[in-house]
Amino acid sequence: MDELPPPLAARRATIITLSREAGVAPSTVSRALKGDTRISPETRARISRLAKELGYTPHASARTLSSGRSGLIGVVVGSSANPFYTELLHEAVRQAAPLGMRLLIIHAGPGPIENSTADALLQYQVDGCLMTSVELPSHVAAICASNGVPVVMVNRVARMNSSAVTCDNLFGAAQLAQLLLDQGHRRFAVVRTSASSSTGQERERGFLERVTEAGCEPPLLLDGRSTYEGGYERALQIAALPAARRPTAVFAVSDIMAFGVLDAFRMRGVRVPQDISVVGFDGLPAAARPCYELTTVEQPLGAMVGRALGMLQARIGHPSLPDETVSLRGALIVRKSSGSPPSRSR
Amino acid sequence: MDELPPPLAARRATIITLSREAGVAPSTVSRALKGDTRISPETRARISRLAKELGYTPHASARTLSSGRSGLIGVVVGSSANPFYTELLHEAVRQAAPLGMRLLIIHAGPGPIENSTADALLQYQVDGCLMTSVELPSHVAAICASNGVPVVMVNRVARMNSSAVTCDNLFGAAQLAQLLLDQGHRRFAVVRTSASSSTGQERERGFLERVTEAGCEPPLLLDGRSTYEGGYERALQIAALPAARRPTAVFAVSDIMAFGVLDAFRMRGVRVPQDISVVGFDGLPAAARPCYELTTVEQPLGAMVGRALGMLQARIGHPSLPDETVSLRGALIVRKSSGSPPSRSR
DNA sequence: GGCGAATGCGCAAACGTTCGCGCAATGGAA
DNA sequence: TTCCATTGCGCGAACGTTTGCGCATTCGCC
Numbered sequence: 001m002d003e004l005p006p007p008l009a010a011r012r013a014t015i016i017t018l019s020r021e022a023g024v025a026p027s028t029v030s031r032a033l034k035g036d037t038r039i040s041p042e043t044r045a046r047i048s049r050l051a052k053e054l055g056y057t058p059h060a061s062a063r064t065l066s067s068g069r070s071g072l073i074g075v076v077v078g079s080s081a082n083p084f085y086t087e088l089l090h091e092a093v094r095q096a097a098p099l100g101m102r103l104l105i106i107h108a109g110p111g112p113i114e115n116s117t118a119d120a121l122l123q124y125q126v127d128g129c130l131m132t133s134v135e136l137p138s139h140v141a142a143i144c145a146s147n148g149v150p151v152v153m154v155n156r157v158a159r160m161n162s163s164a165v166t167c168d169n170l171f172g173a174a175q176l177a178q179l180l181l182d183q184g185h186r187r188f189a190v191v192r193t194s195a196s197s198s199t200g201q202e203r204e205r206g207f208l209e210r211v212t213e214a215g216c217e218p219p220l221l222l223d224g225r226s227t228y229e230g231g232y233e234r235a236l237q238i239a240a241l242p243a244a245r246r247p248t249a250v251f252a253v254s255d256i257m258a259f260g261v262l263d264a265f266r267m268r269g270v271r272v273p274q275d276i277s278v279v280g281f282d283g284l285p286a287a288a289r290p291c292y293e294l295t296t297v298e299q300p301l302g303a304m305v306g307r308a309l310g311m312l313q314a315r316i317g318h319p320s321l322p323d324e325t326v327s328l329r330g331a332l333i334v335r336k337s338s339g340s341p342p343s344r345s346r
Numbered sequence: 347m348d349e350l351p352p353p354l355a356a357r358r359a360t361i362i363t364l365s366r367e368a369g370v371a372p373s374t375v376s377r378a379l380k381g382d383t384r385i386s387p388e389t390r391a392r393i394s395r396l397a398k399e400l401g402y403t404p405h406a407s408a409r410t411l412s413s414g415r416s417g418l419i420g421v422v423v424g425s426s427a428n429p430f431y432t433e434l435l436h437e438a439v440r441q442a443a444p445l446g447m448r449l450l451i452i453h454a455g456p457g458p459i460e461n462s463t464a465d466a467l468l469q470y471q472v473d474g475c476l477m478t479s480v481e482l483p484s485h486v487a488a489i490c491a492s493n494g495v496p497v498v499m500v501n502r503v504a505r506m507n508s509s510a511v512t513c514d515n516l517f518g519a520a521q522l523a524q525l526l527l528d529q530g531h532r533r534f535a536v537v538r539t540s541a542s543s544s545t546g547q548e549r550e551r552g553f554l555e556r557v558t559e560a561g562c563e564p565p566l567l568l569d570g571r572s573t574y575e576g577g578y579e580r581a582l583q584i585a586a587l588p589a590a591r592r593p594t595a596v597f598a599v600s601d602i603m604a605f606g607v608l609d610a611f612r613m614r615g616v617r618v619p620q621d622i623s624v625v626g627f628d629g630l631p632a633a634a635r636p637c638y639e640l641t642t643v644e645q646p647l648g649a650m651v652g653r654a655l656g657m658l659q660a661r662i663g664h665p666s667l668p669d670e671t672v673s674l675r676g677a678l679i680v681r682k683s684s685g686s687p688p689s690r691s692r
Numbered sequence: 693g694g695c696g697a698a699t700g701c702g703c704a705a706a707c708g709t710t711c712g713c714g715c716a717a718t719g720g721a722a
Numbered sequence: 723t724t725c726c727a728t729t730g731c732g733c734g735a736a737c738g739t740t741t742g743c744g745c746a747t748t749c750g751c752c
Contacts, residue, residue: 012468012493014738025702030740040700060469061416062738064407065707072450080436081631083429090426093454097463102470104418105449108439117443122358123406124448147358228635263637285427289574291609360708371732376710386730408708411737 013054022050064125072104074126078133079110081227082256084282088132091305113140128312150315152308157198158325165307168327172297173206175332176279180249181214183339188219189247191234191257193226203253203281220247224257231260239268255282258294273339295338297330304328359400368396410471418450420472424479425456427573428602430628434478437651459486474658496661498654503544504671511653514673515545518643519552521678522625526595527560529685534565535593537580537603539572549599549627566593570603577606585614601626601633604640619685641684643676650674
């Protein structure tokens with residue numbers, strides 16, 4: 001006859017189990033497992049060994065309840081139509097695990113966040129928030145701010161009460177502009193995005209500044225709606241222009257739109273780069289495909305995510321840290337779509 | 347001089363706060379908020395009103411600790427190189443929220459799951475698991491099984507101790523085969539996947555059965571590695587074949603490979619569908635692009651995810667429910683890549 | 693030989709919910 | 723009037739962890 005208290009034969013090992021087994025107090029187990037130096041090295045070793053033997057796994061909810069920390073990072077990810085967000089998410093998952101952070105998906109997709117959804121931020125006591133969505137409703141930001149949840153925007157410029165890490169959009173776009181200028185281009189089109197995309201705005205500005213600085217006429221501005229389809233449609237318009245007024249180079253502020261542009265030109269028999277040059281921005285893997293060979297600026301995704309998680313971690317430890325914005329320089333990747341290098345074209 | 351107990355001026359409202367405010371016991375508040383009929387309708391109404399006023403939000407960790415249910419679904423999602431997984435994930439996020447489920451990302455990407463990662467399943471007490479990865483290591487399945495965590499595979503056939511929901515791959519592939527047969531095709535190539543993809547295997551088999559049944563010679567089988575690049579390379583091989591031996595139709599078992607196939611043919615001047623027909627499987631949005639116009643079978647993503655979540659929900663409530671496999675029929679979408687409809691080609 | 697500081701650990705109170713019981717009050721039936 | 727059911731709610735013990743505080747011991751030092 002065994003004692004009945006353990007209702008199910010095999011229950012999961014807890015700190016209590018360990019403490020009984022080791023003949024110490026639960027608090028000692030807790031401290032030993034997190035390497036508290038107040039516990040003697042021998043005891044610590046003994047307890048870790050025991051934990052391994054019994055297959056002990058800490059109970060996240062209990063920890064959260066007691067400590068106020070969940071180890072959860074809420075993520076809001078943008079439209080699935082742009083592969084960049086997918087890459088970003090995957091990179092975040094990859095990097096978060098080793099840091100002891102888990103990702104709780106709060107919202108995904110192009111639409112705004114519903115109120116009921118934002119509740120999860122509170123319910124699950126997320127320690128921080130990673131946002132890549134275009135539309136961050138201010139009430140979500142308010143919820144985070146009033147609960148001391150640090151927010152880091154990735155690939156978005158900071159708003160009130162949040163930090164941000166972006167690619168150096170101005171510099172990258174200027175590099176692209178310079179590349180095209182060096183090849184003798186003087187008439188440009190920019191396939192832009194709506195004003196709600198801060199990233200798109202910056203890239204557009206960086207490009208415009210450089211080409212107007214160089215004395216070119218202001219580029220033709222067309223809204224590509226941040227989608228492949230938008231880029232496609234805009235390129236059809238460009239292709240339909242009389243040759244004399246048609247720009248000789250197109251800057252699509254994101255690769256996904258550039259793909260649409262390239263495909264549309266091909267459908268219309270406009271040759272890239274012979275008839276027109278095309279450049280993008282993001283550095284999606286697909287930009288390297290033989291059918292695109294797109295010149296672009298590759299965002300340093302790994303570094304950006306690493307920085308973002310680091311900033312989050314720092315602010316979780318020290319909530320008083322001021323908001324911060326860092327921008328990382330991307331790499332210009334020259335491919336066929338922008339035409340021959342200047343040495344050969346001149 | 348206020349009493350000090352509330353350390354911070356404004357603390358979050360808890361059930362205790364509400365109980366004091368309403369003059370009832372905490373247990374009553376708990377029951378009232380979940381609509382327990384043992385509490386009088388008036389009391390229930392009063393408490394819900396109060397909860398709204400004070401901005402009460404339940405504390406998920408406390409609930410988990412006490413009830414053993416977390417409301418969390420662990421998700422394992424496959425490679426970011428295939429947009430299908432992205433679509434699937436987004437659909438899951440969309441549908442889970444209204445059901446009161448949140449998605450905790452356990453693992454993302456093509457690689458296998460590390461042990462340390464799988465721990466999250468236990469630590470966070472996930473109620474169920476949604477898996478779309480190609481490789482489900484058996485130890486993860488074991489963890490779930492031994493802890494009573496129901497597992498549903500999506501777009502994968504069931505393994506031990508898990509349910510599954512898939513598209514009817516056999517039927518869909520047979521439909522594609524029939525379509526091509528009706529147009530007079532007799533020599534086929536299949537761009538397949540490795541044996542680890544159960545879905546790919548089924549599609550291949552469904553196609554093969556139909557065409558051999560129709561008396562055709564066995565198709566040329568080429569491994570496309572489930573990637574765009576793989577499809578591209580295989581199509582280059584096909585294009586290099588002497589015309590007499592070259593198949594007249596290619597079935598890529600996933601759209602992403604079909605895109606590679608189409609682009610490779612275009613690069614080689616092989617015209618689709620005049621010189622060769624191409625069909626895919628998945629129904630990715632990109633299949634509709636003017637540069638692809640890919641005939642494919644569209645997986646009923648919304649229904650599949652809905653079914654998966656429903657099965658999970660049912661098993662969370664009744665752990666003894668037997669494992670189950672459901673397959674949903676997709677829609678054949680005929681586009682340009684498969685050639686003219688039979689009525690005009692004959 | 694006495695004093696203060698380490699060193700190493702235990703006590704017990706949180707954290708916010710859930711849920712099995714149990715208890716009082718009310719009502720109807722006998 | 724007594725008895726039993728029903729209705730409506732409260733009591734209190736979990737759930738597993740963290741953490742501030744405090745208490746012994748041991749050691750070095752004057």
